[in-house]
Amino acid sequence: MxxxxxxxxxxxxxxxxxxxxxxxxxxxxxxxxxxxxxxxxxxxxxxxxxxxxxxxxxxxxxxxxxxxxxxxxxxxxxxxxxxxxxxxxxxxxxxxxxxxxxxxxxxxxxxxxxxxxxxxxxxxxxxxxxxxxxxxxxxxxxxxxxxxxxxxxxxxxxxxxxxxxxRPDRGRRVWLHHGSSISHGSDAASPSATWPARAALLGGVELVNLGLAGSALLDPFTARALRDTPADLISVKIGINLVNLDLMRLRAFGPAVHGFLDTIREGHPTAPLLVVSPLYCPLHEDTPGPGAFDTDALASGRLRFRALGDPAEVAAGKLTLTVIREELARVVRARAAEDPHLRLLDGRVLYGEADHAELPLPDGLHPDAATHLRIGERFAATAFAPDGPFAPDGPLGTDGPFAPDAP
The missing domain is CATH 2.60.120.260 (Galactose-binding domain-like)
Incomplete structure (x- = not known):
């Protein structure tokens, strides 16, 4: 008009x-x-x-x-x-x-x-x-x-x-989140129904979503963007894209996570910082990448992914989701004594094996619209809970779902 x-x-x-x-x-x-x-x-x-x-x-x-x-x-x-x-x-x-x-x-x-x-x-x-x-x-x-x-x-x-x-400033806390295509929104029904948007609405916070499809790769420039963005609460979901692209080996992964977190902490030394490990995904639980489109499925008009790696290659340092969860737990444990505001959340708390049996990933990698809502509600109920790291009074203990060894 x-x-x-x-x-x-x-x-x-x-x-x-x-x-x-x-x-x-x-x-x-x-x-x-x-x-x-x-x-x-x-x-x-x-x-x-x-x-x-x-x-x-x-x-x-x-x-x-x-x-x-x-x-x-x-x-x-x-x-x-x-x-x-x-x-x-x-x-x-x-x-x-x-x-x-x-x-x-x-x-x-x-x-x-x-x-x-x-x-x-x-x-x-x-x-x-x-x-x-x-x-x-x-x-x-x-x-x-x-x-x-x-x-x-x-x-x-x-x-x-x-x-x-x-719109006037309502005094709500700002939640800065980084992750993969699942955090970006993948197959959510609409932009306010992605899992981070749903969690932000339930948690009463302002969302800044740096979910980057195919690009949650521990890039230093992304860490600097997180460092330089004003925020009260920060979460980083790490893992699936590194396996999809077969980008690095275990030797590089641990130091890269440390460096990524170090950079964030330069700008946010005491903000609650939550590391989220991968959701359950049978495709890459124990099979390394790279991932690829399933050409047989494409030929029949369906979009699916498959893993091209060999589980035997894990011994040589190839990454799987299981390996990544174990290494993230080790990194958070190592940093915990000097960083009392750092926590770990196992992604399987948000979407685990039982959820997959009920709501399988349609293309083998990405949750559907109903699953986005479930993940968002789980995150809000966990992270914004009175004893969660994003509670208004700040993070409490390291037991329960935020213990480095908790499933």
Whole structure:
């Protein structure tokens, strides 16, 4: 809708209207949120990382208004994979005073078509799309529009039928989380239904989600981004991507974890810091990577993954999820005496063997929408519990699920 149409107010899209982004890039079309700062992006040319960090998982517009109707123009970039099933359009969630009030998808936009066999990608430009949310309550309220967690989104224009102001600071603690595609959102139903978003809502905290699909690799530039981002609570979920990519051996893994945590502690010396080991995943529990697409499944129109490693290679230092859990427990034990605010949570507390029997991973790696909600509820009930590391009064003892040796 044109800005000049009577009754509509156009509000410039600026940083004070956004939550969850570490950097904002002005483009020819508008504003592109990034979840890694420019300096970090300049230190790695990996296209997977570039795609993941530009997908706005956890990023949302947040403002105060009495508007009953909101329009948002965006330019999405949608992904398509040759030989794979079509991907659904990204979802935009609208929340009013923290409660779901509606959702929408954006038609049109750019398309990035990727050949899974060669990795080659083609970019096809498209037009911006307009989303409209109506029927909002006619009173002063907090409005949030959560951007698609799995679709790069340029913000073009915001229009409302009443003035908009940045949402006031509610004094809530900021939770900074880093992890893999599961933390990024994988197959969650919508951006406010990823497991970190669900846990943040239940825990009453402001989320900054640095879940980076395929890219939770203990990169030093990611550690520096965590170090330099203001936060009250920090968690890092480590493991699955290192196995998927067969990136390092046990000899390198332990020191890399120490270095990653050391860097975070440079900026957050006393913040509660929770290390989360991998969720249960039969594919890589005892079989090393690399992981790969299951070509037989693709041929029948299904997306699944398989492990290419040999369990016998573990003796030579190859990583599995079992090995990673054991090493993370050793690292946390070694640091505990000097870091009383560091805790470990075994990922199988969030999603274990019994959960897999009930809610198996559809593609062998990623949880479905219902499982995201379960993981988020488990995390909130555990980490934000009165005796949990994210309790308002700070972390308590090291027994229970936060003991380094606890399953």
């Amino acid at each position: 044109p800005d000049t149409e009577p009754g509509w107010i156009s509000t410039p899209l600026t940083a004070d209207l956004l939550r969850g982004a570490l950097d904002l890039e002005r483009t020819a079309h508008g504003l592109l949120p990034h979840r890694l700062p420019a300096r970090a992006r300049a230190q790695c040319a990996d296209p997977q990382l570039a795609m993941a960090e530009a997908q706005p998982a956890g990023v949302r517009l947040a403002f105060r208004t009495r508007a009953t109707a909101v329009e948002l123009d965006t330019l999405p970039t949608k992904r398509a994979y040759l030989g794979a099933p079509p991907r659904p359009d990204g979802v935009y969630d609208l929340l009013v005073d923290g409660r779901p009030h509606g959702h929408a998808t954006a038609a049109g936009g750019n398309t990035l078509t990727v050949d899974l066999a060669t990795g080659a990608a083609q970019h096809h430009p498209g037009p911006p799309a307009t989303l409209r949310f109506t029927g909002l309550p006619d009173r002063e309220k907090d409005v949030e529009i959560w951007l698609p967690h799995n679709e790069t989104t340029e913000l073009v224009a915001l229009r409302t039928d009443a003035p908009v102001a940045p």
